[in-house]
Amino acid sequence: MPQFNEAELTAAVIRSFDNTPNPRAKFLLQELVKSLHDYVSKTNLTFDEWDYAINFLTRTGHTCTDIRQEFILLSDVLGVSMLVDAVNHRDRDGATETTVLGPFYVGEHKVTAHGTDISEALDGERMYVQTRVTDLEGKPIANAPVDVWHADGDGYYDSQKPEFLTEGPVSRARFITDADGSFHFKTILPCSYPVPTDGPVGEMIKQTNRHPMRPAHIHFLVAAKGYEPLITHVFMEGDKYLDSDVVFGVKDELIAKIEKRSDATMPDGSKASAPWHLMTYEFHVKPGEGAPPAPLGTKPAKVSEPAE
Amino acid sequence: MPQFNEAELTAAVIRSFDNTPNPRAKFLLQELVKSLHDYVSKTNLTFDEWDYAINFLTRTGHTCTDIRQEFILLSDVLGVSMLVDAVNHRDRDGATETTVLGPFYVGEHKVTAHGTDISEALDGERMYVQTRVTDLEGKPIANAPVDVWHADGDGYYDSQKPEFLTEGPVSRARFITDADGSFHFKTILPCSYPVPTDGPVGEMIKQTNRHPMRPAHIHFLVAAKGYEPLITHVFMEGDKYLDSDVVFGVKDELIAKIEKRSDATMPDGSKASAPWHLMTYEFHVKPGEGAPPAPLGTKPAKVSEPAE
Numbered sequence: 001m002p003q004f005n006e007a008e009l010t011a012a013v014i015r016s017f018d019n020t021p022n023p024r025a026k027f028l029l030q031e032l033v034k035s036l037h038d039y040v041s042k043t044n045l046t047f048d049e050w051d052y053a054i055n056f057l058t059r060t061g062h063t064c065t066d067i068r069q070e071f072i073l074l075s076d077v078l079g080v081s082m083l084v085d086a087v088n089h090r091d092r093d094g095a096t097e098t099t100v101l102g103p104f105y106v107g108e109h110k111v112t113a114h115g116t117d118i119s120e121a122l123d124g125e126r127m128y129v130q131t132r133v134t135d136l137e138g139k140p141i142a143n144a145p146v147d148v149w150h151a152d153g154d155g156y157y158d159s160q161k162p163e164f165l166t167e168g169p170v171s172r173a174r175f176i177t178d179a180d181g182s183f184h185f186k187t188i189l190p191c192s193y194p195v196p197t198d199g200p201v202g203e204m205i206k207q208t209n210r211h212p213m214r215p216a217h218i219h220f221l222v223a224a225k226g227y228e229p230l231i232t233h234v235f236m237e238g239d240k241y242l243d244s245d246v247v248f249g250v251k252d253e254l255i256a257k258i259e260k261r262s263d264a265t266m267p268d269g270s271k272a273s274a275p276w277h278l279m280t281y282e283f284h285v286k287p288g289e290g291a292p293p294a295p296l297g298t299k300p301a302k303v304s305e306p307a308e
Numbered sequence: 309m310p311q312f313n314e315a316e317l318t319a320a321v322i323r324s325f326d327n328t329p330n331p332r333a334k335f336l337l338q339e340l341v342k343s344l345h346d347y348v349s350k351t352n353l354t355f356d357e358w359d360y361a362i363n364f365l366t367r368t369g370h371t372c373t374d375i376r377q378e379f380i381l382l383s384d385v386l387g388v389s390m391l392v393d394a395v396n397h398r399d400r401d402g403a404t405e406t407t408v409l410g411p412f413y414v415g416e417h418k419v420t421a422h423g424t425d426i427s428e429a430l431d432g433e434r435m436y437v438q439t440r441v442t443d444l445e446g447k448p449i450a451n452a453p454v455d456v457w458h459a460d461g462d463g464y465y466d467s468q469k470p471e472f473l474t475e476g477p478v479s480r481a482r483f484i485t486d487a488d489g490s491f492h493f494k495t496i497l498p499c500s501y502p503v504p505t506d507g508p509v510g511e512m513i514k515q516t517n518r519h520p521m522r523p524a525h526i527h528f529l530v531a532a533k534g535y536e537p538l539i540t541h542v543f544m545e546g547d548k549y550l551d552s553d554v555v556f557g558v559k560d561e562l563i564a565k566i567e568k569r570s571d572a573t574m575p576d577g578s579k580a581s582a583p584w585h586l587m588t589y590e591f592h593v594k595p596g597e598g599a600p601p602a603p604l605g606t607k608p609a610k611v612s613e614p615a616e
Contacts, residue, residue, distance in 0.1 A: 006394050012556060013387030019517040031351055033386055039343045040391045043336055050392045057379045061369005071365045078341055079321030083348045084358045086314050208337065209327040248320060
């Protein structure tokens with residue numbers, strides 16, 4: 001008959017997974033039991049705190065919809081998402097650094113002509129983006145599809161708005177690199193914005209005196225054939241949240257220089273009616289395999305107010 | 309600018325909680341970050357595994373209703389609930405051992421006369437339960453309310469059935485101890501039963517080749533004034549799952565001797581129409597404070613089939 005003290009209880013729970021057929025699942029579960037039990041023992045977790053945790057997890061689950069993913073947000077603000085990214089990209093060999101996919105990769109990336117203003121419908125300071133994809137030796141990679149997406153001037157992605165389904169994507173496109181590995185497009189200068197704060201994760205952010213802001217960035221997903229898919233952001237230099245991104249996604253080399261320009265024409269000869277910004281960035285991908293991640297879905301999320 | 313390797317990332321996430329006003333919350337969150345990050349690093353968690361975890365947690369949240377608590381079940385089958393119980397009851401000083409409250413303490417415990425058959429409506433072998441509540445010196449405790457609840461012959465609690473709301477409690481009552489600290493009642497001999505297996509936690513139980521069974525038991529909650537509330541089960545000796553309770557709740561001293569009897573009358577003089585069982589158990593409570601836990605709710609749960 002069992003008569004458990006703490007150590008015996010933990011050992012019994014670990015043993016209960018001994019017959020798990022999949023060895024990796026067995027390892028992950030037994031290590032999970034060790035970690036959870038170690039946490040409860042070293043913190044002397046009270047019943048009220050356990051209740052709070054059960055309730056927090058339940059509310060987090062209930063906040064998840066087809067398109068809003070509060071558990072991913074929780075993983076993001078606890079730095080777990082970036083750590084998973086880190087342990088899976090230990091050797092970059094000179095390839096561009098990676099960062100989190102984020103919850104707004106929802107599909108609808110239509111192949112778009114170079115030079116297109118992907119935010120034509122939006123107000124904002126114009127930015128000309130010129131980029132290039134090369135291998136680790138600097139050799140250009142042609143015909144690589146690159147998905148691009150970013151938030152609008154209020155900090156919302158198109159997929160967070162009901163118009164997304166009827167009117168289609170905004171600030172979201174796919175470009176195919178030319179013979180030189182290059183592509184260019186126009187958009188607005190992105191702004192820093194808060195992650196959703198109207199759920200349990202936002203409550204935690206507020207109660208711990210953290211801010212909910214992400215520095216301004218553009219998402220890029222480079223899916224060149226024969227190369228590892230590159231999931232990353234490019235951040236705008238000078239943003240005040242670069243040092244304190246709420247999801248810990250910033251890396252030095254992902255910060256692009258943004259030049260303020262007042263030339264009457266942009267590099268592709270198109271006319272500029274007001275001062276504009278020039279963003280230049282080069283992606284380096286490493287040989288490898290792997291499919292790019294599946295989009296999360298194409299249904300619009302509930303529209304919620306950005307905090308502060 | 310941050311350029312995180314794994315250790316720097318973890319340190320940055322810990323620092324992000326430095327301004328948490330509540331010192332205990334700060335400690336719990338920073339230790340949580342350490343534990344989670346340590347888990348990801350030591351397992352080299354893959355993106356697919358992280359996806360599986362996000363999906364599992366989301367489905368667990370979506371399985372929770374007003375009365376079904378899949379996160380408590382997850383905590384139970386990972387031994388976390390019993391460990392929280394253990395770290396909060398390190399010094400028993402001779403008091404009766406505690407065990408988990410479980411998800412079926414839903415209120416509706418009406419004061420009931422000693423001797424009542426609380427399962428009159430149910431088929432099953434009859435059992436006469438005689439119990440007594442004393443302090444640590446064996447002095448009887450009078451006027452103590454004791455809540456009692458257990459499953460029916462199919463393994464369901466009344467609160468899992470729609471009749472609960474209209475027809476009221478079955479196998480669920482409150483007794484008040486007499487001058488001798490005693491109370492007695494009749495019921496059916498409880499049986500071992502599976503925890504719900506139609507949700508994500510049940511899926512985990514199956515995939516890891518564990519069984520979902522709990523050995524037969526009756527729940528008791530002794531709430532004597534001036535004493536620590538005692539939340540426990542009493543298990544039926546001989547049950548084949550005593551050594552492998554899916555929630556790790558069994559302790560030696562919580563196993564009651566059950567005597568088979570064929571006397572024509574029970575100890576209180578009432579007539580027995582068939583052989584019956586006699587369960588005898590004594591509870592010892594320690595001086596202290598604390599309110600008994602609030603019932604989880606009184607709404608009926610979804611009815612689901614017990615597994616195997």
